[in-house]
Every structure is written in structure tokens, then in C-alpha cells.
Amino acid sequence: MLMLRLLSRLPLGVLYVLSDLFCLILFHIMRYRRKVLWTNLQKAFPEKSPREIRRLAVRFYHNLADAVVETVKALTFSEAELRRRVVL
DSSP: OHHHHHHHTSOHHHHHHHHHHHHHIIIIIIOTTHHHHHHHHHHHOTTSOHHHHHHHHHHHHHHHHHHHHHHHHGGGOOHHHHHHHOOO
């Protein structure tokens, strides 16, 4: 938890660079749920080519990594900053 708190102190720009690195790790090294994602995308978009499916998969991993670093950053948001960034 201490490591996450320290990371949350970094500026968002730096965290987004780390997010890109995290995305590469998830997609190319860990291959996190890649077969499940691929199968689901093929079922959801049967008209898409394998190249388009891969593009969608990469976009999913970018979004996932961004969501993770934004959640970490939220640990140190003030209430005012959180209200400014989150709209319900």
C-alpha cells in the first residue's frame, strides 16, 4: 500500500507514461486474459478482420492500464480535485 501511495504522488503525465509501459507488459508479456478477450471481440464483431480485432484488443489494454493508474492517482486527490474530475 505504501508503494501505491508513493506512486499516487507522481504527476498524472508521468503516470500515463507508466500506464503505457504497464499496457505493454499486460499485452505482450503477461498476455493477461488475451484468449478470452480475443474470443469475445470476435463474437461481438464477426465482421471485423483479425487486424481490426487486434487493434481493438490493444485499445482495451491501454484503457485498462489507464484506469489502473487513474485509480492509483485518486488515492491522493483532495475532495475538491475528486469532485472536479468525477461527475456522477
